[in-house]
Amino acid sequence: MKNESLSNDDNKSVTDLIGEQFELGANNEKLIDENRQLASMVDELQGRLEAQRTYRAILAHEIGTPLTLIQGYLQMIKDGAIHPTNHPYHELALEKVRNLSRLVGELQELSVIEKQEAVVRLERMNVADWLRRIERLGSFMVEQSGRIFRWKVFGRPHNNRDVYMDFFRMDQVFQNLLFNAIKFTEELDGCIEFYVYWKDLDYIKLVVKDNGVGIADEDLPYIFKHYYRGTEGASGSAAHGVGLGLAIVEEIVHAHDGMITAQSNEGKGSSFIIKMPLKEYLDVNDSMGNSDYIKRR
Structure with a gap:
């Protein structure tokens, strides 16, 4: 009887050990999956930050270039180098202003969208x-x-x-x-x-x-x-x-x-x-x- 009792206890211990190993394995899988998700989130965040840094540089160029042209055009008018009416630069300057206006509108739209308030x-x-x-x-x-x-x-x-x-x-x-x-x-x-x-x-x-x-x-x-x-x-x-x-x-x-x-x-x-x-x-x-x-x- 004693040997049988020990045998049952041993069987129970083995079963418990196997169950614990399965549970540990499941927990490890869960941790691995969570780590993958975290790594993916970090990669996405880094990508966004890099995109925004690049975007700010692009934006400075997109705004600065037409402003430089418009400023130069107005300076030429002020200096008397060109007549303020009927000049081909008029349309070019106006087009640059339109582009800037469009850019400002898009920035406003994107600001609303990114705040989830569209x-x-x-x-x-x-x-x-x-x-x-x-x-x-x-x-x-x-x-x-x-x-x-x-x-x-x-x-x-x-x-x-x-x-x-x-x-x-x-x-x-x-x-x-x-x-x-x-x-x-x-x-x-x-x-x-x-x-x-x-x-x-x-x-x-x-x-x-x-x-x-x-x-x-x-x-x-x-x-x-x-x-x-x-x-x-x-x-x-x-x-x-x-x-x-x-x-x-x-x-x-x-x-x-x-x-x-x-x-x-x-x-x-x-x-x-x-x-x-x-x-x-x-x-x-x-x-x-x-x-x-x-x-x-």
Whole structure:
């Protein structure tokens, strides 16, 4: 009996030991996983800090260069070197001021987004009226730039359908996309196409396509990231802005429960595709019955 008792105790001890080893192994796996996550977070933080340092240097250049040009132009007027009216430098200086104004606007937008305070103000509008408004915007921007504009709507299930959307914010989206398309196409043979696919009552797809320089394959996965400016060459040239516009575009589209993707062939052009729901009614939990509703991210 005594030997049997010892044998049972021994078996119990072995079982306990195995159980403890399993538990220890599980804890080790958990610690390893947590360390991996921590390392990933540290890498991401370091990447962000590096991106911000690079961005500040870029920003100083983007602001300093046009200011130097404008200052020099005004100094020449003051010194009497050029006449203050009817001079070709007028348009150049004005364009630099516009660029600075656009940059300030993008910085303000990004500041709001990074604080997680982006809002959309949903208003009711007829879809067909909204599309006509977007067509006018595209036609004006593209034709003013000396490029060709093409507009095509595929399907039109209900011309009288009213939906809720932040139309001001969505105008921003298409202004950004059209601005980029114009910037990266040649004036002489540049063509910018805007396709609307509206074959479903509840969803719409909008495509902005150009025949410009395109986006490098290595840049394509990162173009919607804050501060990303791309590699040298193609549309990633370091001379092309500070990498805010597309980040803002994506945030606005996501705030409408939509998605945006990009396709590109370097040297042949790019397409930006937006798919988003058309909301005929507001969620009562969000809107509280108000047609003018602020939705926070």
